[in-house]
Amino acid sequence: xxxxxxxxxxxxxxxxxxxxAAVELRENHGIIGDGHAGDWHRQVSLLAQESxxxxxxxxxxxxxxxxxxxxxxxxxxxxxxxxxxxLQIGETLLEVTQIGKECHTRCAIYYQxxxxxxxxxxxxxxxxxxxxxxxxxxxxxx
Numbered sequence: 001x002x003x004x005x006x007x008x009x010x011x012x013x014x015x016x017x018x019x020x021a022a023v024e025l026r027e028n029h030g031i032i033g034d035g036h037a038g039d040w041h042r043q044v045s046l047l048a049q050e051s052x053x054x055x056x057x058x059x060x061x062x063x064x065x066x067x068x069x070x071x072x073x074x075x076x077x078x079x080x081x082x083x084x085x086x087l088q089i090g091e092t093l094l095e096v097t098q099i100g101k102e103c104h105t106r107c108a109i110y111y112q113x114x115x116x117x118x119x120x121x122x123x124x125x126x127x128x129x130x131x132x133x134x135x136x137x138x139x140x141x142x
Contacts (some may be wrong), residue, residue, distance in 0.1 A: 002139035004089060005049050006064030008088040009034040016025035017065035022134035025127045031070055039099040040071050042124040046071045048078050051121040071120055076139055078123045091131030093142075098124040 008017035012035040023031045030036060030043030037043055047069035053133040055062050071089070078099075081087075085096040100120050 002141070003074055004071055004133060004135055004137045004139065005074050006135055007133055008065030008072070010065075010068065011035050013068075014104040015068065017068055017070065022132050023070070024132050025094075025130045027127050027130045029130075032071060036070070041126055043127050044094060044125045045069045045122055046070065046073055046078055046125065047122045048072070048076065049074045067122065071133065073139060075097050076141070079121050081123065081141065086128065087125065088140040088142055090133045091129075092127065092133055092139040093129035094125035095128050096123055096125050097118055106116055 006019045007023040008019050009023060009031055010017040011033070015035075017034075023034070025031055025044065026037075028039065028043075028130065030038060036045065045068065047067050049064070049072055050060055052064070052067070081096050081099070083096055083099065087094045087096070100122060
């Protein structure tokens with residue numbers, strides 16, 4: 001059963017995000033109040049708890065939001081989703097636009113562990129239909 005474990009935001013790009021009770025997404029914009037929102041293809045980022053657990057196994061003390069992801073998931077193999085896949089989460093609809101990313105600068109996580117999961121296992125999406133997402137919401141792949 002795929003579900004949301006945490007939703008996180010930060011005012012600026014390039015910083016860890018903080019878990020919040022719920023986030024509001026606007027169509028073609030992203031999460032209201034998040035530094036990554038805007039008119040581009042990476043409006044919302046998702047990372048699986050299973051990926052975070054890999055970093056924990058390397059001895060890091062990391063949690064939801066520490067990889068700058070907006071939505072921490074469980075029970076869904078995010079990196080296997082093809083570009084263009086749609087995810088119904090709560091009342092929102094997201095479309096996968098990118099799998100992984102190139103890191104131009106090494107983050108603090110990389111320097112602590114010698115690796116980071118977000119460039120390989122994080123995915124990005126644009127908001128097709130807005131609404132509210134909160135922990136516990138089911139994720140349905142369309």
